[in-house]
Amino acid sequence: MSKKVILAYSGGLDTSVIVRWLAEKGYEVITYTADVGQGEELEEIPQKAKASGAVEAIVEDLREEFAREYCLPTLRALALYEGKYPLTASLSRPLIAKKLVEYAQKFGADFVAHGSTGKGNDQVRFELSVWALNPDLEVLAPVREWEFRSREEEVEYALRFNIPVKATKEKPYSIDKNLWGISIECGPLEDPWTEPPEDAFEWTVSPEKAPEEAEYVEISFKEGTPVAINGKEYPKLYELILDLNKIAGRHGVGRIDMVENRLVGIKSREVYEAPAATLLYEAYRDLLSLTLDRFTFHYFLSHIPYEYAKLVYEGLWFSPLREALDGFTERIARFVDGTVRLKLYKGRAWVVGRKSERSLYVEDLATYSEKDAFDHKAGAQFTKVFGLPLKILGRIRRR
Template identity: 50%
Template sequence: MNKFNKVVLAYSGGLDTSIIISWLKENYGCEVICVVGNVGQSDELIGLEEKALKTGASKCYIEDLTKEFVEEYIFPTIQANAIYEGKYLLGTSFARPIIGKRMVEIAIAEGADAICHGCTGKGNDQVRFELAIKAFAPDMKIIAPWRIWDLKSRDEEIEYALDRKIPISINYETNYSKDKNLWHLSHEGLDLEDPGVEPKYDKILEMCTTLENAPDKATYITLNFEKGIPVALDGEKMDGVTLIEKLNKIGGKNAIGIVDMVENRLVGMKSRGVYETPGGTILYAAHKNLEEICLDRETAHYKETVALKFADIIYNGQWYTPLREALSAFVKTTQENVTGEVKLKLYKGNLINAGVTSPYTLYSEEYATFGEDQVYDQNDSAGFINLFGLPITVKAKMDAALALKVK
């Protein structure tokens, strides 16, 4: 092993990072400085600094990144309509780059020799953290214990913690791998590793209620957007962090945003997880509804292609790349007229459009009406169809002529 004097650790207080402090000190004899990126994990931050120091860290930075997280990462992703494999709203994916960036800043300020993370060698987060580190400190050494230590499972991690009297808040029965932030909560491991098993929603859900326990009466909400950014809820203007927090409560109460999926990880394997994204699911639906009346057809259709690539880039940890920046610039341009009001009906996991308006709407009732109008000559459609269908007409005639020759 290399020798390090000072190591900055991406710390969450979870199982992995709780034991890594001791492991680093045992194997490197180094000073360990913990960095916690506060991206809205709320109650998980309670007592975290005290725990880190008691476990052997010399310092513990708890950095409030929530405002930047929302405005610089979440909102641009909503504007892009980026969804990974049609289901995943990228909650963990776009939280890692901002944490990685702050870790580098602290590591440089502290004169650290290396940065350490607790990601496994099977997961996506190792890529996301390390690409962020490379973007801002390309020569910084990176320590990834899961790739080099002797521990082979989370059960062995628990044993390691118990042997050293390291406080952990889980046991063998509740040993799900979780990631929580302002945007979402993910659940992996244990019984979820079998895609044939229904999740125990009544036991694992934290942000959302179950469908069965959701209210029997629908909830109506109104969201206002300015240039693709949500700015108000039910007529009340508020900042992005507050708005998402309120939507999480409303959506969670109505069982909105529960996703069970088997996704394709970047490292090659398939992985099954359950995601809770109540507020985010509402915002995506509202933004998409508004775009339907504000974007022209060619832009809307091309933007769907961009959304797929944008989602892949974020999922793969490539936030700090020229392509992501270029795609964000395109997306931002498309949002110039995405301003208006969206009403939604929430009912037992369902999001139902209840009306959308915009001063920039491209929907014209005068043209679209089934009633009498003075602007559209229906006879024009005959010539349009003749030209649009000309390749089909020519092909059909050629096929008929060839068939006669064969006979």
């Protein structure tokens, strides 16, 4: 069996230490780094990986693929895990796993590896995705096996071997970034009573320090895809998302602080920044309410967001169920044309206007002015029929 291993490499503390640790175990380590819009200087990654002990380092730009094939379907499902988390880190794992499988085949490797812990969700996402695509590959997870008991010990190991890492004992955050958002863990955040320190945030300003004047932003959609901001069209979806991150971030919009139920059964305090996703979710949901009939809209809200979020969170991206749900949301997305206007102010974002050529809003029926065309007499008959079950129930109860 070949001892080649393709490692999902972020350049952070864990994966940098993993390179050296695997090399000491006799593995030939090839690192794979996906540019999914984390906004870091990835040109330094190959040198950094090789300095840690890698024999080869691959960096690949996946920003548009990530935006269109992973972020967009999740947006169309309005999937938020436990009603809050827009699945930022969760979404990049199946894409990275797919690439690990491809490069394992290319280089003749029998192993792939990741940096997830034994109590993390990512171990499930990586491994289920890899096995769904190639069940013969063996997956290594050094963090589940090695001797280090804390991030502080990892920092000492890195310093001993001159491995360049950003994490320090003074700022020991574990950070995962992509264009859909940032996940922040560890350090003072492990106490759910402690307010997140400002140095934990990167993309959003403190709401107290946000501009004193509100900003309005208009997001336009074409068949369920965001295509323009304030009239400016974006041929590449990832560029639209990056610009929305900047716009919302300067108003402190997109901070999420929650106690989350991890897949392995424990509760974990998680802090996220998702400025663009926050705006897009608000806009997409509002446009759905304008363009979908009541029956479809209610079915969608009752079934799709929860189930889709659960699938993504639990590492089941490559399941037939997720593909089937995509078929439903893609069909619905055909109706999502139009523009939504949002107001951003001091950490909040809310919809203040919407328009669409597919709008089902009819002013003559909704108005209370002299233009009112609604048949009020029909309303009286409607309530009699609709309320009949309760009327009968009331009679029985009175007896």
